[in-house]
Amino acid sequence: MHIVIAADHNGVVLKGHLAVWLAAHGHTVDDRGAYGDADQTVDYPPLCADVCWQVTDGPADRGIVLGGSGLGETIACNKFPGVRAGLCHDLWSTRISRGNNDSNVLVLAARVVAPAAAEEIVAAWLDTPFKGGVHRRRLDQIAAIERGGGARALRDGGAR
Structure with a gap:
């Protein structure tokens, strides 16, 4: 590596x-x-x-x-x-x-x-x-925040 x-x-x-x-x-x-x-x-x-x-x-x-x-x-x-x-x-x-x-x-x-x-x-x-699963979903939510979505990105579908 x-x-x-x-x-x-x-x-x-x-x-x-x-x-x-x-x-x-x-x-x-x-x-x-x-x-x-x-x-x-x-x-x-x-x-x-x-x-x-x-x-x-x-x-x-x-x-x-x-x-x-x-x-x-x-x-x-x-x-x-x-x-x-x-x-x-x-x-x-x-x-x-x-x-x-x-x-x-x-x-x-x-x-x-x-x-x-x-x-x-x-x-x-x-x-x-990396375990994936529910943890992948959470990392996707963090990525949405990074892209500038903030709380709105999570509220509008990122936090299922």
Whole structure:
């Protein structure tokens, strides 16, 4: 699988660890930054945008973004149509993120998740299939909101 990965200064060390781990597990990894010194402040919105474009319009199958809490990264990523970013701290939320929400961007909180746990989360995220069914209907409703339909799109037939 082609995975694009990026991190702000808080996630640079864990990103490097995961990039090596992903490559060792047979994935193509595209490291989009930040690089180097974890003490140098790096804004996350441009990194999130780059990852999301790579997932929606580029060659990446999925993306991984790391930040301190992951909260801002999740908000930024979910501004992009077609991106379903999930902030995951454990295996349960990871399996819901993929199985129910078909997430294509994984957000990790580098100040919360240890490297070994991050490996387990990423492995589960890559291996968990989307369930479809009622969850497909809900994703279609989210897509209607993205297209600018808002509550009206749901009220007028999207929320059966």
